[in-house]
Amino acid sequence: MKSYSTFGEVSFFQKIKSLDFYLLISIIILGAISILAMYSTDISDGNFYHSFNHALRFVVFFCLMILLSFINIKHYFSLSIFFYFCVLILLIGATFFGTTVQGSQRWINLYFINLQPSELMKIAIIIFLARYYHRVQPDAVNSIKKFIIPFIILIVPILLVLSQPDLGTSVLIALSGIAVIWLAGINIKYIIYSLLGLVISFPFVISILKPYQKLRILTFINPDRDPLGAGYQIIQSKIAVGSGGLTGKGFLKGTQGYLDFLPEKHTDFIFTLFSEEFGFVGSVLLLILYAFIITRILIIGSNSRNYFGKFFCYGFAISIFFYISVNMLMVLGMLPIVGSPLPIMSYGGSSMLSMMIALGIVMSARIYSREIIN
């Protein structure tokens, strides 16, 4: 299969010029905010382990993103199946032979990084499905034949991640996958049917959930049930956010994080700490920044002349939206506590890596927006 570009090869200068600088600057601002927030969490620990690592990762992976963006989108297209299966193998490895932390087996120790393949899977699933639907016509999407592959491709990693157990990531993988499938034109009634099926199978799902997951759902329904136990996280998180007020307690002045009342303050609850220190105004500005990033990605997607780029950008934009929403709704006490990091803000190499890889592909879609893939 031969692919060609309208202009032939793009020169390096043109590549630089056609980067989306709005998106780049937004990412740099977000990165800077995340490093400051991480610095604030480190104050009480007395060392700067987290902020240093976070900054280092941000810089390294940001460079990686720039490098990735110079690679022609068509190469991602052709490598997508390979990428998916590589990640799947890593995921299987992590699920069965990985490192166990806090009762969940989800990491592979690669010596320089503790890789969490399930985080990469969030991106791999979008890449794979974007490629798959690239060629499928809207009429064919709803046929059983064209549905079986995406279903298997989606359900296998979900079950693997669920068994680690990691409810949060598996939900996010599922949402990302469903987003792409839906964009491709699947009849809305199938989604409604499967949701109904999910509701019917809910008691069954509950019965296979680990006790701590059941507890989290019960706690979500009533956080005051056990204020020092399972409800502790939600209550403390709400106290942190609520006490921030309109303009916040000020940088490095948040007491909830500093005094260790916030659980997982480096990772899933980083927004809580940020919100305590920068208040309603800061939180809304952060949300606007995220919305801006999503919008830039959407624009890149809409300008892409190939369906792979379009599907990927749109799918990824919807996924980021899901990551942010699930995380924020969770720390604000509107969803049960499931592990889900806030993109770029949360501490964690794998999450940062997968975000940067995806953003690199988005940039590539921008640079090679006129590329037509057959």
Place this chain on the structure above:
Amino acid sequence: MLGDGIGSNVRKSKLINRRMFLASAAKAVVFFGIVSRLFYLQVEQNKKYLTLSDKNRIRENKLPPVRGEFKDFFGKTIAGNLDVYELHVIPEQVEDFRVLITRVKQILNLSNKHIDKIYKTKNKQKPWETIIISDNLNWNEFSKINYYLYDLPGLKPVISVGRNYPFNESYSHVLGYVAYASKEDLSSNETINKRHVPGLRVGKNGLEKTFENQLIGTNTIQRFEVNAYGKRINQLEVQNGDQGNSLRITVDTEIQKYTNELLAGEAGSISVMDIFTGEIIAMNSSPSFNPNDFLYGIGSKDWKDLNSNPFKPLVNKTISGLYSPGSTIKPLVALSALENNVIKPSMRVFCKDNIDFYGQKFHCWKKKGHGHMTLKNAIKQSCDIYFYEVARLLGVDRLNETANRFGLGKIVLKNFFENEKKGVFPSTEWKKTAIGQNWYLGETLITGIGQGYIQSTPLQLTLMTAQLANGGNKIYPTIIPNNKNVELIKKEMQDNEDYDLPTNYPPLVTNKENVKFVLDAMFKSTNEIYGTSYSSRIEDPKYQFAGKTGTAQVKRITEAEREQERKLEQIPYKERDHAWFIAFGPYKNPRYALTVLVEHGGSGSSAAAPIAKKLFKKIIDRHEEREKIRINEIETS
């Protein structure tokens, strides 16, 4: 693009874009929801969460209040404070209680028994209640614990306030003692409840209890910022508490200590009062106990011993002991008879050992009888037969009226001691209501010699004596100095011979000559030959005193026993008479009144009067110093 052509491609693009638009709309809704939620939490409910956040991070540490001290009349500290090093722990704040206790056990070398006790306490209490691991660490142990503290999370070394009574058992009954606040203390006294911290000691008895709210002081409050594990990060503020009020009492430690020595080995009571100001100079009850033993909680065996001791060391006999006053009542009976014009001092009665009244035999204490007696002689030699006759003529109701006026059958130290008893001075009406029977004349006779239903405390007799000695005027007993000018009181008492004039110290008699007569009789009783306390007299006018002995029977003496004439040692301890002596002095210019009681001491003249003799010397020797302070205070106030 191959195959399907342009139309299909356009449809695909349109579909994707349409769906993306829907997704964006959903996104906007969700983001709006998040913003609303943020607004609700951060703006609307900000106050609530700010409070919760402060509650989270700020811990208050209440330190025990520093208790006010007790001073004696001369300003000497008789109940002070000392630092007590304690070790507390709250089980719910400890990650692994067993590990912690084992570590503490190693560091302090605690015994297994001690450890068992800690676990027992832990099982009894709620997990958030403090357990006192040790309340008596020495400085070495305390610093050792502090040294290892970083390694012992949840452990709290506390410097608490303990009570120290430098004069040990001398003041036990006056001051009482302090011990750990009990549940009853917390529920009955709101002030204690408010200021309570684990290990707080409060007054359990005596003045310590009565003046609890003045003595207790206020807590020092430290506010700390703590982290989620309760570890202190820094101190935010300290609100210093005030020490409780110090209280000065009227008692003279020198005399108080001496009374303790005088009663050593005996069960009994001594009380001394200023006959004008009503101040208690000394008040002792024997045997006593050491209040310092209660500092760290008294052992159950020691407590049992104190409680079951037949000499009742825990009872303040001076105000809670009830006894027949015996012959010490005779001056009052004589006064009552004279006041009511029932007899003349010259009335003669022949005493011949015993007398029959309505077929019942009444004996005089003197076997062969006193022969012919007049009133003065009858008081001096304490003739029972004479007083049977006086009582018969007087009747119990008129006697009761005089006795009441002089304070018998009434609380003496109002509001100072919750355990003071008021005793009984009988009347016909009293017997009807209390016992439900009619009064018998025979009962009047024995009431006349201080036996029968009469029950009085030693302090009541002291007050009675004081009010006789000051010429028959009412005074106001107190244990807190009242800074009164004695000369003014004396003047007021003399000026108000007239019964009708309003005065602070109203006369208790209509004719002061009657009082003088009785006082003279008491003088003769001590200072003239044949007087019952003649052998205890002091001839030096500086110390010369007048008194009246009393020997109170504790059981009816049978005729057979009367014949035997048993020596004191032959009578079982519990059946021996109580020995009384009431006195005042110096005779020429009286100032102090006192009562000595020796339980089961035999006769008043042999057991009680000699003690009074020694005591008077001490009291008079201390008088000048005491007056100096009094005058100085009146001038400065």
